[in-house]
Amino acid sequence: MxxxxxxxxxxxxxxxxxxxxxxxxxxxxxxxxxxxxxxxxxxxxxxxxxxxxxxxxxxxxxxxxxxxxxxxxxxxxxxxxxxxxxxxxxxxxxxxxxxxxxxxxxxxxxxxxxxxxxxxxxxxxxxxxxxxxxxxxxxxxxxxxxxxxxxxxxxxxxxxxxxxxxxxxxxxxxxxxxxxxxxxxxxxxxxxxxxxxxDIIHYRWRKALWNGIFNTMCAITQLDNAAIRRSGGEYSLIRPGMVEMAAIAAADGYDLGENIVDKMVDATPIELSFRPSMLVDVDKGNPVEVEVILGNALRVARKKGVQTPILDNTYRFLKLIQTRLLVARGHIEQPKNIPTTDLI
CATH class of the missing domain: 3.40.50.720 (NAD(P)-binding Rossmann-like Domain)
Structure with missing residues (x-):
């Protein structure tokens, strides 16, 4: 029935x-x-x-x-x-x-x-x-x-x-x-x-502007988004990183708008002290979505010839964190430690 x-x-x-x-x-x-x-x-x-x-x-x-x-x-x-x-x-x-x-x-x-x-x-x-x-x-x-x-x-x-x-x-x-x-x-x-x-890719680029910067930076520093902004990271890392992401999107054919960085920075009120999903995963010891959130965007950047120094280093640091998380979860076999005396 x-x-x-x-x-x-x-x-x-x-x-x-x-x-x-x-x-x-x-x-x-x-x-x-x-x-x-x-x-x-x-x-x-x-x-x-x-x-x-x-x-x-x-x-x-x-x-x-x-x-x-x-x-x-x-x-x-x-x-x-x-x-x-x-x-x-x-x-x-x-x-x-x-x-x-x-x-x-x-x-x-x-x-x-x-x-x-x-x-x-x-x-x-x-x-x-x-x-x-x-x-x-x-x-x-x-x-x-x-x-x-x-x-x-x-x-x-x-x-x-x-x-x-x-x-x-x-x-x-x-x-x-x-x-x-x-x-x-x-x-x-x-x-x-x-x-x-x-055009769903336009909206995925918009979200990548927030996720690719705030989500990743919070995971690396283990600070929430408000703490990063209050510490001065908003102008030294967050905004310049978003400018790079917007440039990748533009090279891919998606103009996200003149004030898109301001909109994305202010999308989450600083009073919330928001902890993004990638930071929550790091707190729990879970592997993170580094490739689809940031890696794929950087592969577009390389193909289009866009320079992304801040995002490149963010990706490198996050890949190191990912390696630690994968080892801890048993997804990567950790080599045995070599005794110090063997190196002398």
Whole structure:
């Protein structure tokens, strides 16, 4: 009977049910237009037994909440009822994971639309290469949501720009129809979460201006964004670094506007003492998204001939921190120490 009730709803798989993924699941389920299967990892047992406890600025307090299905690994798509959408909200860290390989079992060729609600610039081409017959939607999220052991604090509204990343093998009208359909389901709870835009890369460059500088600098210094600004870092590092990022975007064909640096610096009020996601990851000892947030932007800079001395050094320092984090997590084998006497 449940299958009959859900037959007309979109079948959605959400991969990465942390704060962002959980709130995406809530929005889709509460719209009444989607049945969500959420892939959980460390919190699977807790959520299976007790559900999520959610305090949300958009949806209020939800106790013991669950999506339609909860699983602990990416399921294999059914031929009879394939997933209409696979929504990826997990962090992209190519040193230890391949997103395309992770979601591959759930993607049905010529049918499933892949939705990337993730950080980074130019994260879409590897997905299109892996799934050449599937539409890809893309959306940098601005939500403030944190999950720990099944408890979610959602204190900043769920808003993001959503657009199609054109696959040359597909008809743009087909991609646009998928974009509008997914946005209608996400916005169906009468909250405008997803704002459709015509050129999503423009908005990814805008976010890269903040993420590529503040997020990375906070991770390196282990200071929040307000502490960096108060210490003088705003004018010695943050603003010059943003100017470099804006220059990369311009060379790539995206003019972000004359006052874009002022807008991005002031986007997070200094009174908040905000701790960005990359700093939170360093605090927890988790590897960081250095490649998709900064590395990809610098690869565009090299291709376009843009000089980026501040961002280059930021990348170098962050790669050293990444090595430490990968070693600590066992992703890189640490060589045995050579006794000092052998060097004399």
């Amino acid at each position: 449940a299958d009959l009730n859900h037959q007309s709803k979109r079948r959605v798989l959400v991969v990465g049910a942390g704060g962002v993924g959980t709130m995406a699941s809530v929005a889709l389920e509460r719209s009444g237009m989607a049945c969500v299967t959420a892939v959980l990892r460390s919190n699977y047992e807790r959520v299976m037994e007790h559900g999520f406890d959610i305090e949300s600025v958009d949806h209020g307090r939800l106790s013991g909440w669950r999506p339609t299905n909860v699983v602990n690994k990416v399921p294999t798509a059914s031929m009879e009822s394939p997933f209409d959408y696979v929504v990826v909200t997990m962090k992209t860290i190519p040193e230890i994971m391949n997103i395309a390989e992770i979601i591959a079992p759930s993607v049905t060729p010529n049918h499933t639309t892949i939705v990337l609600l993730q950080n980074g610039i130019y994260i879409e081409p590897p997905i299109i290469d892996a799934f050449p017959t599937n539409a890809v939607l893309s959306g940098p999220s601005y939500i403030g949501a944190h999950e720990k052991n099944g408890h979610v604090i959602h204190d900043d509204p769920d808003r993001y720009h959503l657009g199609m990343f054109h696959n040359e093998r597909l008809d743009k009208r087909y991609e646009r129809a998928k974009l509008e359909d997914f946005a209608s389901a996400y916005n169906g709870s009468h909250i405008e979460h997803a704002m459709i835009v015509d």
